[in-house]
Amino acid sequence: xxxxxxxxxRFDQLARTLIPIFGALAAILLGVGVYLSFFGSPPDYQQxxxxxxxxxxxxxxxxxxxxxxxxxxxxxVYFVWRHALADTAAEVIAPIGAVFTVLALFTGSLWGxxxxxxxxxxxxxxxxxxxxxxxxxxYMALRAALEDAQQAARTGAILAMAGIINLVIVKFxxxxxxxxxxxxxxxxxxxPTIHSSQLWPLAxxxxxxxxxxxxxxxxxxxSQALRRRARTLQRKREQAARAREEAVS
Amino acid sequence: MSAFFDMGGYAAFVWPTWGVxxxxxAGLILHAVLERRAARxxxxxxxxxxA
Numbered sequence: 001x002x003x004x005x006x007x008x009x010r011f012d013q014l015a016r017t018l019i020p021i022f023g024a025l026a027a028i029l030l031g032v033g034v035y036l037s038f039f040g041s042p043p044d045y046q047q048x049x050x051x052x053x054x055x056x057x058x059x060x061x062x063x064x065x066x067x068x069x070x071x072x073x074x075x076x077v078y079f080v081w082r083h084a085l086a087d088t089a090a091e092v093i094a095p096i097g098a099v100f101t102v103l104a105l106f107t108g109s110l111w112g113x114x115x116x117x118x119x120x121x122x123x124x125x126x127x128x129x130x131x132x133x134x135x136x137x138x139y140m141a142l143r144a145a146l147e148d149a150q151q152a153a154r155t156g157a158i159l160a161m162a163g164i165i166n167l168v169i170v171k172f173x174x175x176x177x178x179x180x181x182x183x184x185x186x187x188x189x190x191x192p193t194i195h196s197s198q199l200w201p202l203a204x205x206x207x208x209x210x211x212x213x214x215x216x217x218x219x220x221x222x223s224q225a226l227r228r229r230a231r232t233l234q235r236k237r238e239q240a241a242r243a244r245e246e247a248v249s
Numbered sequence: 250m251s252a253f254f255d256m257g258g259y260a261a262f263v264w265p266t267w268g269v270x271x272x273x274x275a276g277l278i279l280h281a282v283l284e285r286r287a288a289r290x291x292x293x294x295x296x297x298x299x300a
Contacts, residue, residue, distance in 0.1 A: 038253075049257035056270040096277060103273050107266045114262050212274065219281050226288040233295045 022215040029208030036201035053111040059209040061104035067097030075157035098136035124173035125181040
């Protein structure tokens, strides 16, 4: 399937079909999700109205991690099979993932202050998510710093794959170390431990975030294809001009 | 209604959380749309020169 869609035309056709579907699903799910977050769910018996922070905090944190996993997979595919599309996907995913990571940290801080009494704590979960942000930013800076596109792609891929270690630490930090942050309550072997009145808005928001991220990635991939076409055209033109010059002289 | 906006006394934490989340997602969408426009315009310029 991978080689099937690595054909640029076929991928473009698939992206064209998926973009409006993803966009519509994101809009509907986020609309319903916002409604349920405020009007379809009760205040928490311990946390009161601050529970409504969860409905954007958890999806943002989940996207920060899921997009990093996607970045690492795309990097691996590029590294092994040298698919240009996989590299472009990695390039496009990184800043989106970084924005979700900032959101996770920011909304977590705004939740931590009223519930834990602190904006920030250097514990395993928070520190590893901050490291996740630094890995995203480091990846983007590395790519921007290397002139040679191929070298940027290859070095970036290695960094992205190495960063998987940190992603594992983020996921299990709440189990391995005692932390202010609560352990997993949705994705766990014995099923979710939060009440369905809170699970529904949370799940709908999370799926909405996922489709929005999918929309952003596909939409940006198509823009990058346009840019690549422009670059090729430019290069051809320069070659033609050089050839003319040589013919004259 | 004002009870809703008061968020049980946690308005200062709940609303900035949602406001910043909304702004960030809107920013991502806007960036993607502007990027597409710029890419399309650049390509069109090159193609017009060709003709």
